[in-house]
Amino acid sequence: MLKTISNFDVIGFLWFNRLQTSGPVRGVFKAISHTGDGHLYIALAIAALLSQSDQNLLWAQAVLLAFVFELPCFMLLKAFFKRERPFNKLPSCIRAVQPSDEFSMPSGHTAAAFLVASLLVQFYGDVALIAYFWAGLIGLSRVVLGVHYPTDIAVGAILGLSAASIATAILL
Numbered sequence: 001m002l003k004t005i006s007n008f009d010v011i012g013f014l015w016f017n018r019l020q021t022s023g024p025v026r027g028v029f030k031a032i033s034h035t036g037d038g039h040l041y042i043a044l045a046i047a048a049l050l051s052q053s054d055q056n057l058l059w060a061q062a063v064l065l066a067f068v069f070e071l072p073c074f075m076l077l078k079a080f081f082k083r084e085r086p087f088n089k090l091p092s093c094i095r096a097v098q099p100s101d102e103f104s105m106p107s108g109h110t111a112a113a114f115l116v117a118s119l120l121v122q123f124y125g126d127v128a129l130i131a132y133f134w135a136g137l138i139g140l141s142r143v144v145l146g147v148h149y150p151t152d153i154a155v156g157a158i159l160g161l162s163a164a165s166i167a168t169a170i171l172l
Contacts, residue, residue, distance in 0.1 A: 005151065012150045013086055016143045017094055026096050026145075033097060033141040035134070036109040041116055059123040062167045066115050070163035074108050077159070081105040087146050095146035107148045107156035113138040114160030122168055135160075 020026040045063055048056035083105040087095035100108075117131035139153035148156075 009149045009151050010090065013143055013148075014090070014092060016140065016150075017086070017146050019144050020094055020096055020146070029141040029144045030096060032137050033109065033145055036113045036138040036141075038112065041112065044116070055123060058171065059119060062119050062123070062164070062171050063116065065170060066119060066163040066167035067112075069166050070111055070115055070159060073159060073163070074106065074111055077106050077155070078103045083149075083152070085147055086149055093146050097145045097147060099147045104148055105152045105155055106159050107139060107142050107152045109142050110135070110139040110148075110153045110156030111160040111163070114157045115164045116160075118161050118164035119168070122164070122172075 020029060041063065045060045048060040048063075051057075078101065082103050085099060085102070085104045087093045113135035114132075117135035120131040121128045135157070139148075139157060142148040143150055143153060
């Protein structure tokens, strides 16, 4: 069973990773990935705090609390799995960005994107389609750019959604 999942993971990774052989496609996915670097989350939280709206203030609190759960779990999972990045393991991998750490599982970009998307949906339901589409694109970009396998993205999404759920359960 694990061998089948691993094979699917590598095949899926290689298929998506080949998309970046086109310069414009690589540029688009780099830009998408960059939106998940953290700057946008900080800007959104500052804007929410400055707005003085009760709903926005509660959203910012939820984001901060969710990251309090997500970040230590992310670090523990990285240390536990110690999964090599695809560009270190697969000779045909094309890497277009430099990851911030050594290991692949889970995807921190994806975890953060799904955490923020989930809380945006929780507080501002009308943005559901856009928020989850954007979070999914962040995850996909990490595979296309050669730094994560599809299962790294899945685990990252679960981590982000779980952290957001814990934060809302505490605050709401």
